[in-house]
Amino acid sequence: MSSQVESGNWSDGFRTRAVQRTEGSDPPWSDGSRLDPAIVRSLQKFQVGESGDGAHLIANAAATGDRDYEAAARLFVAEEQNHARMLRILADEHHHVPFQIRRLRLGFRDTPAAARIAIKQIxxxxxxxxxxxxxxxxxxxxxxxxxxRREFVTATMRIFDDSATSVFSRADTSDRH
Structure with missing residues (x-):
């Protein structure tokens, strides 16, 4: 079975959220807000990371031959760039992680078990x-x-471990959530 069939229509969810973003209004920027300087510095660093062009990710998606995955990767990059502008992040991120897990699971499905364990540990x-x-x-x-910091590290490692377990599981690779 080809990866195109197994990958489903990943771009549909990204397109739906793109339409929702255009239908929604921007926050009332002119109202201003007061943020702690530590929060401002953290957000500024975050914005730099979210504003990239995603060329490497898009090229890798194109190389798979899965046109829907390539379209989804382009829409994913557009969402990330929008995050840098709007800082409306959490709702979209709940969709990004499952999207990446499904794609990575497909990519590793034929990898021998010993290699999967080693890659997961690395x-x-x-x-x-x-x-x-x-x-x-x-x-x-x-x-x-x-x-x-300890709470952040603990919670984030738990999320990573759950995600990595999903990536390297032998579960059905055709799920289309």
Whole structure:
């Protein structure tokens, strides 16, 4: 069975959210707001990361030959760029993680079990390093929000572990959520 059939219509969800974004109004920017300086610095760093052009991701998606996946990757990048502009993040992120899990599960479905275990452990080490750097770099903003660095690291590693387990499971790779 081809990956095009198994991948489903991933771009549909991204298109729906793109229409919802155009139908919604922007926040009342002129009202202003007061944010703790630590939050402002953290958001500024976040915006830099979200505003990239996604060329590498799109090229890799195109290389799979799955046109719907390529379209979904382009729409995913557009959503991320919109996050940088709007900072309306959480609702969209609930869709991004399952989208990536399904695609990665497809990509690793034929990988031998020993290699899957090794890759998962390498990813976990890399994720832990990145999560610690984020906790150190954004710790003041986290404290302002009432979250300790330890709580952030623990919760984020739990999310990573759950996601990695889903990626490397032998579950049905044709799910289309």
């Amino acid at each position: 990813w976990r080490a890399m994720a832990a390093a990145v999560i610690v750097v984020v906790a150190l770099d954004h710790g003041r903003a986290m404290r302002v929000c009432g979250v300790s």
